[in-house]
Amino acid sequence: MTASQTELQRIVAALQNSGLTVESVEDGALIQQGETRVALFAERDHQGGVIVRLHLDLDLYxxxxxxxxxxxxxxxxxQGLDYGALNLDPVESDDEDEEDEPATFAVLGRAVLWLPDLGPGELERLREHLGRFEAEITEAVERTLHGSKGMSA
Structure with missing residues (x-):
């Protein structure tokens, strides 16, 4: 690893070396986890370490x-999730005539992980967190959608 590589480049290389399918995109990376794709973004923390943000688009609106x-x-x-959380994000409408239409929100899985450094131990912790995050969010949503009560509380 050269000193000029960014945190994101180092994370992408480590995840690829561990056998994951990772594709670099504009300001992040897409990681193929089975049927799903998790977006990963990394930035240097001003207090040291690296902040990694994970986003899982569930295609639910x-x-x-x-x-x-x-x-x-x-x-x-x-309340039952350990490795992330479900959030609602407003979906931007491209059609200006839809001002009177009700707003639509996308359901996303999100997680944030702080790594004190990008050593092998921390990169392995990231890989484990990534797998658990994807599995936990997907399982919770599928269980709810296919369960007897649906998504009503």
Whole structure:
């Protein structure tokens, strides 16, 4: 590793060397985990170490009028998660005529991990966290969507 490599480049190289399928994109990387793709972003922490942010797009969308029930359900789901959380992000509309339409929100899995350094032990911890994050979020959502009660609280 050269000193000029960024934190993200070092993380991408380490994950690729560990056997994961990783593709660099604009300001982050996409990691193929089975059927899903986790976006990874890294930045140097001004107090030392590296902050790694993970995003998992679940391809689930919620209309504004369903928010109260969905928020309660997401809150309940988040209480059982150890490696991430479900969040709602507003979806930007490209159509200017849809101003009167209800807002739509995407359901995303998110996690943040602080690494004190990019040594082998910390990179292995990141790899483990990444796998657990993806599995936990996916399992929680699938269990809810396919369970007997659906996503209502």
């Amino acid at each position: 919620v209309e504004e009028d369903s928010l109260p029930d969905i928020l309660m359900g997401i809150n309940l789901l988040n």
